[in-house]
Amino acid sequence: MITKLEWKGMTDAAVGYKYSIFDVFTPTTPAKETFVERGNVQDLLVDAFKTPGKQIIVYGHSGSGKSTLIERKLFELYEKHITTACMRGMTFESVLLDAFDQLDLYYESLMKQSSVVSANAELRSQWATIAAAKSKAHELQNSRLLPPQLTAQSLARFLGEVKACWVLEDFHKLEEPEKIRLAQAMKMFMDMARHYPELKAVAVGAVATAREVVQYDQEMRGRVSEIEVPLMTDAELKEIIRIGASKLNIEFSKGASASIVLFSNGLASTCHQLCLNACIAHGIESERGDGDRRLSDESFKRSITMYAESASDSIRQRFEKATKVKRRSKFNTYEVVLRHLSKFGPDGTTIGELTRSISEDGDDCDINNLGRYIALLQQQERGGVLSFNADSGKYFVSDPFVMSYMQAYFESRSNRQGDLGDTFVLDNERFARFITDRVLKSILEQNDTATSMTALHL
Ligand SMILES: Nc1ncnc2c1ncn2[C@@H]1O[C@H](COP(=O)(O)OP(=O)(O)OP(=O)(O)O)[C@@H](O)[C@H]1O
Ligand SMILES: [Mg+2]
Numbered sequence: 001m002i003t004k005l006e007w008k009g010m011t012d013a014a015v016g017y018k019y020s021i022f023d024v025f026t027p028t029t030p031a032k033e034t035f036v037e038r039g040n041v042q043d044l045l046v047d048a049f050k051t052p053g054k055q056i057i058v059y060g061h062s063g064s065g066k067s068t069l070i071e072r073k074l075f076e077l078y079e080k081h082i083t084t085a086c087m088r089g090m091t092f093e094s095v096l097l098d099a100f101d102q103l104d105l106y107y108e109s110l111m112k113q114s115s116v117v118s119a120n121a122e123l124r125s126q127w128a129t130i131a132a133a134k135s136k137a138h139e140l141q142n143s144r145l146l147p148p149q150l151t152a153q154s155l156a157r158f159l160g161e162v163k164a165c166w167v168l169e170d171f172h173k174l175e176e177p178e179k180i181r182l183a184q185a186m187k188m189f190m191d192m193a194r195h196y197p198e199l200k201a202v203a204v205g206a207v208a209t210a211r212e213v214v215q216y217d218q219e220m221r222g223r224v225s226e227i228e229v230p231l232m233t234d235a236e237l238k239e240i241i242r243i244g245a246s247k248l249n250i251e252f253s254k255g256a257s258a259s260i261v262l263f264s265n266g267l268a269s270t271c272h273q274l275c276l277n278a279c280i281a282h283g284i285e286s287e288r289g290d291g292d293r294r295l296s297d298e299s300f301k302r303s304i305t306m307y308a309e310s311a312s313d314s315i316r317q318r319f320e321k322a323t324k325v326k327r328r329s330k331f332n333t334y335e336v337v338l339r340h341l342s343k344f345g346p347d348g349t350t351i352g353e354l355t356r357s358i359s360e361d362g363d364d365c366d367i368n369n370l371g372r373y374i375a376l377l378q379q380q381e382r383g384g385v386l387s388f389n390a391d392s393g394k395y396f397v398s399d400p401f402v403m404s405y406m407q408a409y410f411e412s413r414s415n416r417q418g419d420l421g422d423t424f425v426l427d428n429e430r431f432a433r434f435i436t437d438r439v440l441k442s443i444l445e446q447n448d449t450a451t452s453m454t455a456l457h458l
Pocket of ligand 2: 066
């Protein structure tokens with residue numbers, strides 16, 4: 001358990017301290033130095049935290065900022081909290097035991113304070129019973145069996161006594177029967193709100209899956225806040241870059257900044273990674289004093305290449321997942337759809353335009369059922385490579401790196417002679433080179449636009 005005081009200590013840089021690039025750009029840990037406010041979703045979360053008895057479900061794409069937002073708001077609103085990371089194969093009992101273990105650390109230090117001991121003699125003796133039961137549970141090493149003292153009710157009571165909140169990360173990784181039991185525990189937390197108004201559990205999960213909690217128990221409707229953390233807007237991503245650059249006393253060109261936003265595609269994690277890579281490529285390790293503050297576009301280009309190289313295996317797997325067909329299939333409609341869509345650029349196109357493009361080229365495919373293939377390409381089983389923009393009515397490739405991969409793949413494939421069958425694979429080096437050229441072009445375009453816009457304003 002981390003207390004409010006420790007968190008403050010972690011975020012307040014001491015006078016004279018120089019930020020390291022790893023303090024500022026944090027692709028794999030919650031953002032502290034570059035935190036940007038999340039508008040409406042943040043207000044919804046704060047309201048839910050403040051409403052007695054309200055339990056919370058937070059869901060959204062991986063990397064959209066769920067953990068960062070929850071952690072930030074918890075430290076502003078709660079004295080303390082505990083976090084249980086759910087993993088595949090965990091039982092409801094092992095989840096409970098993890099929470100008791102974390103609470104133990106807190107109670108141990110609390111009970112050492114003489115003022116607390118005399119005021120809470122009863123609590124002290126009850127916790128001693130829990131601590132003994134906990135040791136027994138660890139000895140038993142049976143993830144299905146807990147001593148009778150270790151129930152969800154007693155956990156709620158001890159969390160309530162110290163006004164702590166319980167966060168369940170990656171709730172969707174649990175099997176269904178365990179989820180149902182956790183949903184029931186959350187309901188019990190609601191019922192105990194009369195005694196402990198601050199008692200709260202927050203279930204965090206992937207898109208759509210965390211909401212299952214409510215589906216398991218109809219009585220929970222209306223008493224649970226379901227909050228979706230959307231992908232970041234371009235303005236929010238730009239803000240991460242601006243804050244990060246100002247903390248490190250460096251400058252990204254307009255083109256580099258716009259390209260980072262473009263390639264991040266709403267994912268804060270990618271934005272942090274690209275900024276970090278650019279610093280590394282430019283030889284920046286920590287906050288700059290005076291002198292060379294501006295990162296060259298060359299460093300930024302290198303940052304994208306680094307990213308493409310390290311991610312190319314997973315990007316390729318996503319593409320292969322999207323286009324996989326049975327060996328005996330006469331044609332591959334998934335591939336035809338993606339090849340044509342990748343010609344339309346980042347905004348994508350409508351189903352009508354796509355059909356026209358495919359029939360003009362006379363490609364062999366299941367043209368009468370394109371809608372079905374497009375729907376499947378949006379699902380996780382096909383790598384979720386397509387998305388739909390309800391405002392424009394257009395389908396587009398959901399990740400710019402996957403888009404670049406497709407363009408490089410189809411271009412390289414059409415340049416090769418003869419029948420390549422299923423054997424064609426785009427090598428990482430070629431992909432990285434393709435991406436680098438594309439990025440350079442986009443930086444130059446953006447810088448040109450920026451220059452002409454500045455000229456106009458002058
Ligand atoms: N509001 C924010 N301001 C600045 N950076 C952020 C913000 N939210 C998230 N980030 C950055 O983006 C990265 C991903 O965020 P986070 O881990 O919170 O996402 P998540 O939705 O919990 O992802 P997952 O589902 O994979 O756990 C983090 O490394 C963090 O540094
Ligand atoms: Mg998370």
